[in-house]
Amino acid sequence: xxHYLTLSLLLFLVGTVGFIxxxxxxxxxxxxxxxxxxxxxxxxxxxxxxxxxxxQVFVFxxxxxxxxxxxxxxxxMIVLYxxxxxxxxxxxxxxxx
Amino acid sequence: MNPDELFLLVPQSILLGAAVLLMLMEPFSRQAGRRxxxxxxxxxxxxxxYALRLQWGLGPRSIGGGxxxxxxxxxxxxxxxxxxxxxxxxxxxxxxxxxxxxxxEYYALLLTACSGMSLMAMSADLxxxxxxxxxxxxxxxxxxxxxxRDIASGESSLKYFLLGSFATAILLYGIALVYGAAGSTQxxxxxxxxxxxxxxxxxxxxxxxxxxxxxxxxxxxxxHSWIPDVYQGAPSPVTAFMSVGPKAAAIAALLRLLVEALxxxxxxxxxxxxxxxxxxxxxxxxxxLVQSNVKRMLAYSAIAxxxxxxVGVVANTREGFTAILFYLVVYTVMNLMAFGVVLSLSxxxxxxxxxxxxxxxxxxxxxxxxxxxxxxxxxxxxPLTGGFMGKFFxxxxxxxxxxxxxxxxxxxxxxxxxxxxxxxxxxxxxxDAPQGGAESxxxxxxxxxxxxxxxxxxxxxxxxxxxxxxxHSILGLK
Numbered sequence: 001x002x003h004y005l006t007l008s009l010l011l012f013l014v015g016t017v018g019f020i021x022x023x024x025x026x027x028x029x030x031x032x033x034x035x036x037x038x039x040x041x042x043x044x045x046x047x048x049x050x051x052x053x054x055x056q057v058f059v060f061x062x063x064x065x066x067x068x069x070x071x072x073x074x075x076x077m078i079v080l081y082x083x084x085x086x087x088x089x090x091x092x093x094x095x096x097x
Numbered sequence: 098m099n100p101d102e103l104f105l106l107v108p109q110s111i112l113l114g115a116a117v118l119l120m121l122m123e124p125f126s127r128q129a130g131r132r133x134x135x136x137x138x139x140x141x142x143x144x145x146x147y148a149l150r151l152q153w154g155l156g157p158r159s160i161g162g163g164x165x166x167x168x169x170x171x172x173x174x175x176x177x178x179x180x181x182x183x184x185x186x187x188x189x190x191x192x193x194x195x196x197x198x199x200x201x202e203y204y205a206l207l208l209t210a211c212s213g214m215s216l217m218a219m220s221a222d223l224x225x226x227x228x229x230x231x232x233x234x235x236x237x238x239x240x241x242x243x244x245x246r247d248i249a250s251g252e253s254s255l256k257y258f259l260l261g262s263f264a265t266a267i268l269l270y271g272i273a274l275v276y277g278a279a280g281s282t283q284x285x286x287x288x289x290x291x292x293x294x295x296x297x298x299x300x301x302x303x304x305x306x307x308x309x310x311x312x313x314x315x316x317x318x319x320x321h322s323w324i325p326d327v328y329q330g331a332p333s334p335v336t337a338f339m340s341v342g343p344k345a346a347a348i349a350a351l352l353r354l355l356v357e358a359l360x361x362x363x364x365x366x367x368x369x370x371x372x373x374x375x376x377x378x379x380x381x382x383x384x385x386l387v388q389s390n391v392k393r394m395l396a397y398s399a400i401a402x403x404x405x406x407x408v409g410v411v412a413n414t415r416e417g418f419t420a421i422l423f424y425l426v427v428y429t430v431m432n433l434m435a436f437g438v439v440l441s442l443s444x445x446x447x448x449x450x451x452x453x454x455x456x457x458x459x460x461x462x463x464x465x466x467x468x469x470x471x472x473x474x475x476x477x478x479x480p481l482t483g484g485f486m487g488k489f490f491x492x493x494x495x496x497x498x499x500x501x502x503x504x505x506x507x508x509x510x511x512x513x514x515x516x517x518x519x520x521x522x523x524x525x526x527x528x529d530a531p532q533g534g535a536e537s538x539x540x541x542x543x544x545x546x547x548x549x550x551x552x553x554x555x556x557x558x559x560x561x562x563x564x565x566x567x568x569h570s571i572l573g574l575k
Contacts, residue, residue: 005277012270019263028259035266039273046277055276058224062269065231069262072235076242076258080251089259 004045011038025087029073036066102160105152105167108145108175109212115141116208123201131199135190138204142183142211149175157573163283164222166353168573173422173566174218174349177429181342182211184433184545189334191539192440196332196447198243207338210236214346221357223272223282223307226350230268230314233343234261240338241331244447253330260313260323268310274303284358291361304362307354308369314347317407318376321400325384328396333443333450336392337436340399341429348406348425352418355410356574363413370411371503378404378510385517391439392450394517395432398476401514402428408500408507409491415571417494422567424487427475427556431484434472434549438465441538455521457530465538466525468546475553477518478511483556490564 015034022028040059047055081087119134126134149172157168186204193199213232220226238261242254276282278297279290291300313320328336355366381401388394406428409421442458442465443449459466475484488511492504538546556563 008273015266025255025259029262032259032262032266035263036269039266039269042270042273043276046273049277050280052280054281058276058282061224061228065228068235069231069265072238073258073262076238076251076254079242079245080248080255083246083248083251089255 001045001049004041004048008038008041008045011035011041023088023090025077025089028089029070029077033066033070036062102158105158105160106165108148108179109215111141111145111148112208112212112215116205116212119201119205119208123205126201131194131201134201134204135186135199138186138208139183141208142179142186146176146179146183149179159221163285164225165216165219166221166573167219169570170349170353170573171215171219173570174345175215177345177426178211178214178218178342181338181345181429181433182207185334185338185342187541187545188337188433188437188440189332190541192332192334192443192447195445196244198332203240203243206236206240210240210338210342214342214349217346218349218353220350220353221284223275223284223287223354223358226354227265227269227272229346230265230310230350233346234265234314237335237339237343240335241327243335244332247447249330250332251330253327256323256330257327264310264313264320267306267313271303271306271308271310274299274306278303284353287358288360291359296361300359300362301365304359304366305369308366311347311351311354312373315344315351315403315407316377316400317373317403318380318400321377321381324400325393325396328399329390329393333392333436333440333447336396337433337440340395340436341432344399344403345425345429348403348410348421352410352421352574356413356418367411367413370407371500374404374407374411374503375506376404377401377407378507382510382513382517385514388517389452390450391452391455391521394521395435395439398514398517399432401510402432402476404510405488405491405507408495408503411500411503412491412494412498414494414498415568416497417491418571418574419564419568420487420490420494422570423556423560423564424491426563426567427483427487427553430549430552430556431472431475434468434546434553435476437542437545437549438469438472438538441465441542442536452521452524455524456528458525458536461530462536462538464543465536465546468550470522470525471550471553473518473522475557477515479515481554481557483553483560486557486560490560 012035015031018031019028040062043055043058119137153172159166186207210233213229216229217226220229238258241257242251244250278299279287316324378401381397385394385397406421406424409417475482478484478488492507495504
């Protein structure tokens with residue numbers, strides 16, 4: 001139980017730190033996926049510990065949401081890439097103030 | 098589910114059905130037929146509102162195995178969301194035609210966003226709250242980038258998407274921790290787990306992560322950094338929608354979560370939210386002082402307004418929650434009015450949004466200037482407007498709950514905010530226009546502005562009836 005949770009926490013932290021330090025939109029998005037999967041792992045671990053099925057069902061819901069998010073996110077990235085020709089978020093700086 | 102329970106979900110079904118219908122109609126309608134698409138959206142909103150009316154007075158119900166609550170609180174918010182969605186669709190009409198983005202998907206996404214917001218207000222289960230937030234967020238990510246050829250719009254969409262999905266991931270991890278601590282995601286079960294003797298160790302970090310996720314959606318400092326860029330870059334009608342809808346929905350979800358699931362941790366979260374309220378008001382107002390772009394100024398103003406609303410949450414009394422509901426209605430009216438003027442005047446390319454563009458507006462378009470003026474006075478909280486009454490109730494509830502310091506800071510902040518709201522008024526009424534030319538606004542927008550002026554003054558002079566309605570709605574929250 002504790003091992004699962006430790007791994008999940010590690011994944012979450014790697015995702016969080018990665019999101020903050022990465023300079024590529026795709027890599028940042030992958031870090032978010034890592035965080036979602038960390039939550040999934042925690043759900044499954046807790047469900048096993050509690051002897052429930054609920055937590056495992058949540059994982060499926062989260063997967064569906066993650067897939068929808070990926071579809072929307074990649075579409076947005078493609079649109080922006082067509083406009084600017086770069087995926088570096090630091091260069092997306094038209095607005096200031 | 099029995100038919101009786103399904104009846105309670107009819108409004109949601111209408112919205113989603115109309116959204117699908119709009120997507121199907123879009124490829125088959127010619128440019129001239131776009132009007133019809135908008136009519137479908139508005140009609141769906143009207144029918145859903147009527148279906149909700151039939152549910153009023155049934156008393157609180159729990160359906161879907163305790164996942165969904167239908168009570169005064171959720172009905173109140175669903176109505177508010179329907180009004181916001183309908184008005185956003187009407188406000189967007191002329192703008193979208195001008196910018197060439199008058200497509201069926203736009204209205205379909207507004208409707209799905211509305212159903213997501215409604216789920217957030219009805220939810221009595223963390224998983225459903227999460228799904229509601231995601232339905233809302235995915236729709237608004239796309240709406241923010243709806244002007245595909247515009248770099249600012251794309252940027253705004255990307256920033257919203259990246260930071261938004263980051264925040265939902267944090268929220269989801271918080272849900273996982275709370276699930277582990279309480280053994281369930283249902284609010285009542287969490288409440289029981291927190292009340293039974295010792296508070297489970299994972300509950301507090303879980304609550305913290307949940308507050309980060311919801312705080313992001315509301316736009317609380319320090320999770321506000323996305324708001325100015327996203328609001329500035331998104332098409333103006335979308336900004337109008339985002340500044341009222343998702344904010345109100347996130348506050349509804351926050352209230353349900355804190356009051357229904359975690360009343361046992363009230364000392365912890367009031368302390369945390371106290372700090373966030375102060376930071377949000379002060380930073381929002383301070384940053385708004387130096388903005389020359391009206392959209393960006395209104396974005397910072399929206400941050401500050403969220404701080405005022407949070408004062409009612411910190412008070413954690415029935416009066417505080419009633420004041421929140423009242424203020425949310427006033428806030429919706431005044432913000433939609435302000436953005437309605439902004440999007441009408443912004444001109445081709447949505448570019449004329451600087452203070453200088455408003456110089457001499459009173460001479461060029463007296464009615465528009467007067468309507469925007471009333472909205473700004475209400476946002477600043479000048480007496481005789483609904484904004485004053487709303488703030489009065491909010492800060493009054495904080496004083497009664499013993500948070501005098503917070504109320505004083507909030508009042509000082511309101512005084513500070515007068516500066517930047519009045520600066521825009523000064524530009525409109527006391528500066529000469531650089532180049533003449535009358536401004537014209539479309540008839541529907543004009544009608545909305547007129548009704549808005551009436552509502553703001555009415556709520557400012559005789560708020561009793563409305564306050565009673567808000568107080569009645571809050572009874573479901575327990």
